[in-house]
Amino acid sequence: MIERPQTGERAVLVRLGLGVPVDPEDLEEFTQLAVSAGAVPVATVTGRRDRPDPRFFLGSGKAEELRLAAESGEAELVLIDHALSPSQERNLEQHTGRRVLDRNGLILDIFAQRARSLEGKLEVELAQLKHLSSRLVRGWTHLERQKGGIGMRGPGETQLETDRRLLGQRVRVLGKRLARIQQQRETGRRTRAQVPVPCIALVGYTNAGKSTLFRTLTGADAYVADQLFATLDPTVRRIRLPGGTAAVVADTVGFIRELPHELVAAFRSTLTEAREATLLLHVVDASDPRREERIGQVNGVLREIGAEAIPQILVYNKIDRLGTAAALERDAHGQPAAVWLSAARAAGIALLHDALAERLARAVRPASVRLAPSAGALRSRLYQRGVVRSETVQDDGSIEMAVELPDADLALLARTAGVEDVQLPPAGGA
Secondary structure (H helix, E strand, O other), rough: OOOOOOOOOOEEEEEEEEEOOOOOHHHHHHHEEEEOOOOEEEEEEEEEEOOOOOOOOOOOOHHHHHHHHHHOOOOOOOEEEOOHHHHHHHHHHHHHEEOOOOOOHHHHHHHHHHOOOOOHHHHHHHHHHHHOOOOOOHHOOOOOOOOOOOOOOOOOOOOHHHHHHHHHHHHHHHHHHHHHHHHHHHHHHHHHHHHOOOOEEEEEEOOOOOHHHHHHHHOOOOOOOOOOOOOOEEHHHEEOOOOOOOOEEEEOOOOOOOOOOOHHOOHHHHHHHOOOOOEEEEEEEEEOOOOHHHHHHHHHHHHHHOOOOOEEEEOOOOOOOOOOOEEEOOOEEEEEEEEEEEEOOOEOOHHHHHHHHHHHHOEEEEOOOOOOOEEEHHHHHHHHOOOOEEEEEEOOOOOOEEEEEEEEHHHHHOOOOOEEEOOOOOOOOO
């Protein structure tokens, strides 16, 4: 059995190009991941294959090259920038005599180091246990059955079966605790929705400068670092925009290429802020030569979590690296669509404030709302605001109301308890 030290290991990095040459940008990003986890890269092994090798993923020749590189560099760890099967991980460990961690395991390790809230820590542990469940056999190859002897004889259950049973019990306990926390969070969200305040969520590729922008916008003491996944737990602060519009700003976890699906599920707590937002600020590193590709990758994750329909403003950050001036771009309807700024130097922040105020304080528009029979209190609040134009009581007791509200309030109303349906006007309509 291979011993498993904690952090600070000397590591060999491995990246294959499957059908294409290795992209240096992808290799650089993986190196940043390794450094963010606390590893010290001492060698890099690259190559190209048409398809993964069933035994080693790399092929026998590359596996031997990897073993020699690990020995010459006195590495303690091998990091593979791909998702490996349990058998591939085990075979590489046996061949190299080093611990092997694939991309998913590496990201999970970083998440475990960075999570701060109780919910974040529980979700990381749950994701780690689910990832570990298919790999338990690696840690128990030396114990086929429980040891015999006085006081050690059991009912015949193998050590592996015991471990799986205990792991399953822990997964169930964590699932129940998370369900309670998420129920409390949802209760708080519904309470906030009763007093509609637009929510602005910052999303973007990791290390694009979201947390720096969050701190500049809100004045909050958010953690900022030039590393991947610096922010994991959701951070929410209230701001007031030009014209007096109040809003809530939420910072979220940075996205990354090939983000493991179990991690998308694990970090519902931070991604929910994006899914429930009124408006998304999609932060982009303007100096990144692959920024258009990064935008597509972030939009792909937004589709995966059901947030693709939420309006966006693109924020091209780090313009100080390009030597360009701050600017505001508008779409075909005259609405603010993109802002070029430098969050670190606070250049262009006033333009962003104006864009947010304009997008959140648009002229009211008509909509049809259906309330549940039990939503009498919400009905009263809508009448108190003076936004109801007419209403009709249906045979089932539900109430059809014609209202006029700003887009931001209509989006919040659609997620309010007691609202069965909101027919929003088409984008760009009157």
